[in-house]
Amino acid sequence: MKRCRISNNVIRRLPRYLRHLDDLQARGIERISSSTLGDQLGLTPSQIRQDFSCFGEFGQQGYGYHVSALREQIAAILGIDRGHEAILVGVGNMGKALLCNFDFANWGFRLVSAFDVNPQRIGEDYNGVPVRNAEDLESFLQQHPVEAAVLTVPREAALSTAQRLSQCGVTAIWNFTNVELPACGETIVENMHFSDSLLALSYFVANRNNEEE
Amino acid sequence: MKRCRISNNVIRRLPRYLRHLDDLQARGIERISSSTLGDQLGLTPSQIRQDFSCFGEFGQQGYGYHVSALREQIAAILGIDRGHEAILVGVGNMGKALLCNFDFANWGFRLVSAFDVNPQRIGEDYNGVPVRNAEDLESFLQQHPVEAAVLTVPREAALSTAQRLSQCGVTAIWNFTNVELPACGETIVENMHFSDSLLALSYFVANRNNEEE
Numbered sequence: 001m002k003r004c005r006i007s008n009n010v011i012r013r014l015p016r017y018l019r020h021l022d023d024l025q026a027r028g029i030e031r032i033s034s035s036t037l038g039d040q041l042g043l044t045p046s047q048i049r050q051d052f053s054c055f056g057e058f059g060q061q062g063y064g065y066h067v068s069a070l071r072e073q074i075a076a077i078l079g080i081d082r083g084h085e086a087i088l089v090g091v092g093n094m095g096k097a098l099l100c101n102f103d104f105a106n107w108g109f110r111l112v113s114a115f116d117v118n119p120q121r122i123g124e125d126y127n128g129v130p131v132r133n134a135e136d137l138e139s140f141l142q143q144h145p146v147e148a149a150v151l152t153v154p155r156e157a158a159l160s161t162a163q164r165l166s167q168c169g170v171t172a173i174w175n176f177t178n179v180e181l182p183a184c185g186e187t188i189v190e191n192m193h194f195s196d197s198l199l200a201l202s203y204f205v206a207n208r209n210n211e212e213e
Numbered sequence: 214m215k216r217c218r219i220s221n222n223v224i225r226r227l228p229r230y231l232r233h234l235d236d237l238q239a240r241g242i243e244r245i246s247s248s249t250l251g252d253q254l255g256l257t258p259s260q261i262r263q264d265f266s267c268f269g270e271f272g273q274q275g276y277g278y279h280v281s282a283l284r285e286q287i288a289a290i291l292g293i294d295r296g297h298e299a300i301l302v303g304v305g306n307m308g309k310a311l312l313c314n315f316d317f318a319n320w321g322f323r324l325v326s327a328f329d330v331n332p333q334r335i336g337e338d339y340n341g342v343p344v345r346n347a348e349d350l351e352s353f354l355q356q357h358p359v360e361a362a363v364l365t366v367p368r369e370a371a372l373s374t375a376q377r378l379s380q381c382g383v384t385a386i387w388n389f390t391n392v393e394l395p396a397c398g399e400t401i402v403e404n405m406h407f408s409d410s411l412l413a414l415s416y417f418v419a420n421r422n423n424e425e426e
Contacts, residue, residue, distance in 0.1 A: 008255030011416050015409035042221030078412045079419025093313060097306035098407075101368075101391070107408050108415055147418060155314075172418045174411060178314070188421070190414035194311075194405065195320050196228035198387060199291045201403035202321055203224050205360060205385045206292025208401070 006077075010051050014074055016041065017051075021071040033064035080108035085146040087170075089161055090153030091116040091124070091131050094176050098150060099126035112144060141168040148172040155179050162187075219290075223264050227287055229254065230264075234284040246277035293321035298359040300383075302374055303366035304329040304337070304344050307389050311363060312339035325357060354381040361385040368392050375400075 020041060024032060034045040041048075052070070055077050075081065086109050088095055095114065098104075104111050115134040116122060124131045132140060149170045153161050158177035162184065165173060172188045175181055181189045233254060237245060247258040254261075265283070268290050288294065299322050301308055308327065311317075317324050328347040329335060337344045345353060362383045366374050371390035375397065378386060385401045388394055394402045 011413055012409075014416065015406070015412040018412065019406065019408070077416065077419075079415040080412070082415070082419050084415060084418060093306045093310035097310055100306060102407055104411075107411050109411065148414065171421075172414055174414050186421075188414065188417045190410055190417070192407065192410050193228070193232065194315055195232070196225075197403055197405050198317075198320050198322065199228040199231065199293070200224055201361065201385055201387050201401065202292040202295065202297060203227065203290065204401045204403070205297060206290075206295050208384075208399075 006054050010054060013043075013051060014078055018071065018074050018078065021067055021074065024067050025071060029067055031064050031066050037065070075108075078108075082108060084109045084148050084172075085112050085144075086110065086148035086150060086174075087112060087141075087146055088114040088129070088150040088152060089116075089134065089137070089165070090151065090157070091118070091121045091126075092152060092154065095150070095152035096126065098152065098176075099129055109148065111150075112146060113140060115140075137164060138168055141170065145169055148174065150174045150176070152176045162189075219267050223267060226256075226264060227291055231284065231287050231291065234280055234287065237280050238284060242280055244277050244279050250278070288321075291321075295321060297322045297361050297385075298325050298357075299323065299361035299363060299387075300325060300354075300359055301327040301342070301363040301365060302329075302347065302350070302378070303364065303370070304331070304334045304339075305365060305367065308363070308365035309339065311365065311389075312342055322361065324363075325359060326353060328353075350377060351381055354383065358382055361387065363387045363389070365389045375402075 020037075034048045037043075038045040038048050052065075055073070086104070088099060088111055091099070091114050095116075099111070099114060111129045114126065114129050114131045115137055116131050117134045121131050122133045145168075147170065149165050149172070151158065151161060151165075151173050155177055158175075158179035159181065162173060162175075162181045166184050166187050171186050173181065173190070175189050175191045180191075181187075183189075233250075247261045250256075251258040251261050265278075268286070299317070301312060301324055304312070304327050308329075312324070312327060324342045327339065327342050327344045328350055329344050330347045334344050335346045358381075360383065362378050362385070364371065364374060364378075364386050368390055371388075371392035371394065375386060375388075375394045379397050379400050384399050386394065386403070388402050388404045393404075394400075396402075
């Protein structure tokens with residue numbers, strides 16, 4: 001596949017494109033022009049063409065984009081077909097919410113185990129994911145190395161847990177702890193920013209009120 | 214304040230600007246040029262100038278942006294100073310995770326009550342937010358009208374709860390249910406998309422591996 005360096009901003013738009021293409025497919029729409037797609041997503045047609053041109057040519061002049069082909073390409077670029085294996089550390093409220101309600105498999109991740117320090121949680125099972133003793137993190141990862149971890153421990157355990165994961169070869173952390181983890185070797189940290197979404201809501205509410213004033 | 218119609222894409226970037234300016238402030242940085250800011254955020258200087266010009270003139274030629282002034286302006290545009298009141302409906306894992314760990318006040322929201330159907334949860338209190346019987350939603354909102362609700366009920370209750378909220382005058386919903394809520398009158402729905410963040414992580418992992426191959 002033709003590739004160029006993709007900017008962080010394009011990467012952040014790809015999941016939105018993917019979700020939108022899923023919606024279009026679900027509604028039976030087979031092709032779409034860059035201008036219609038732009039209208040629907042609040043982007044200019046030229047920005048969309050530029051984003052997609054960065055990883056190959058999908059569109060055809062006068063035809064637009066083939067929805068399912070574009071969807072598959074974006075999914076592949078995002079690595080959904082890679083079969084990432086991951087663990088989850090911290091089976092508190094946030095951890096349980098993810099274990100019970102988030103469809104990791106749909107996004108190309110397979111959770112192989114969860115870990116917690118609480119004896120009452122150890123031995124539990126959520127959708128087929130067993131909760132193991134956090135003391136056994138190192139020995140487990142030695143036997144079953146994984147690349148990614150979902151970090152849902154309490155704030156105060158965030159840093160030490162991230163360090164342990166890093167030492168065990170986990171090089172990608174999905175961080176829900178609201179603690180800024182320092183750059184650590186080759187570890188990639190993706191922070192889950194709930195606030196970005198709430199602030200967008202705040203903006204829409206504030207501006208509706210402005211218009212009414 | 215000078216205003217123009219702000220595109221959805223700019224709105225989505227504002228929270229990221231805000232977080233980044235908070236980081237800069239915490240590091241004692243008082244001013245920054247659009248090119249440095251662009252480098253740090255993966256945006257072009259002209260895009261940054263264009264984004265900010267949309268809601269007024271902050272920067273000065275040759276000086277750059279004053280970090281704290283820009284931060285306050287963006288916070289105001291996002292409506293953080295509006296004092297939104299909100300309720301939370303559904304005190305399951307996700308609801309508890311938010312009640313216990315998410316700092317609503319920091320983002321301009323005040324939670325006045327939570328609601329649940331489970332008798333064991335009713336009467337509990339999380340950081341000063343009481344859990345009331347979901348049956349009393351309508352009577353509570355009649356006495357204490359609020360604009361916004363955090364929706365953390367199970368999937369199967371998402372639609373009916375959203376409708377009840379809408380009928381009670383709640384016109385902004387922060388939706389964690391993974392259920393697409395239909396456009397309903399003037400209600401604004403902001404969906405929390407965990408997947409966008411996980412897919413960005415997937416991309417970074419997949420592309421690191423590409424480089425290594």
